Amino acid sequence: MGARSISPPSAEHARVKVQSRNGMRLICLARRSQSSQSEFEGILIKVGKVVMADRQELETIGKAILDVSFDLHTQFGSGLLERAYRVLLASELRRQGHKVEEEKTCDIDFRGVHYENMFRVDLLVDDNVIVELKSVSRMESVFAKQCLTYLRFMKLRLGYVINFGMPSLKNGISRIVNNL
Secondary structure (H helix, E strand, O other), rough: OOOOEEEOOOHHHHHOEEEEEEEEEEEOOOEOOOOOOOOOOEEEEEEOOOOOOOHHHHHHHHHHHHHHHHHHHHHHOOOOOOOHHHHHHHHHHOOOOOOEEEEEEEEEEEEOOOEEEEEEEEEEOOOEEEOOOOOOOOOHHHHHHHHHHHHHHOOEEEEEEEEEOOOOHHHHHEEEEOOO
């Protein structure tokens, strides 16, 4: 969702701007500054989590994840532990302005019973994209199945399995889609 402005009833009244930034819906309420007629003063109000990013936003997040992953693999090769790649990838994505949660624990509701901390997602980016990291010598089909299961439980649509252990990273990336 892009920025939306609502014109004020007069030049003195508030302008309202709705934005989506890092998975949060923000509203900016502003009024003309008393010190300068050409400037506006305002406050940001956090309204709540944007539940689902649209397809274009998901693709933009995915591109950022892949770009950083390729940069890391080019810089460090395939010799680091999974934890090192996780910390470096999360740090760089945060530097670019993305919200990143590392080792996000997730709960499951099954037949009316709530189970806490049933699994951990390596990275959750902008509340919408799961990244499962590996650092092993070959891709296994179970990696994609694991990621798809996480997507289903979390009701998300896009995830990646990125295996930094492969000599060529392009052979170590699986894009997982849940009803995109």
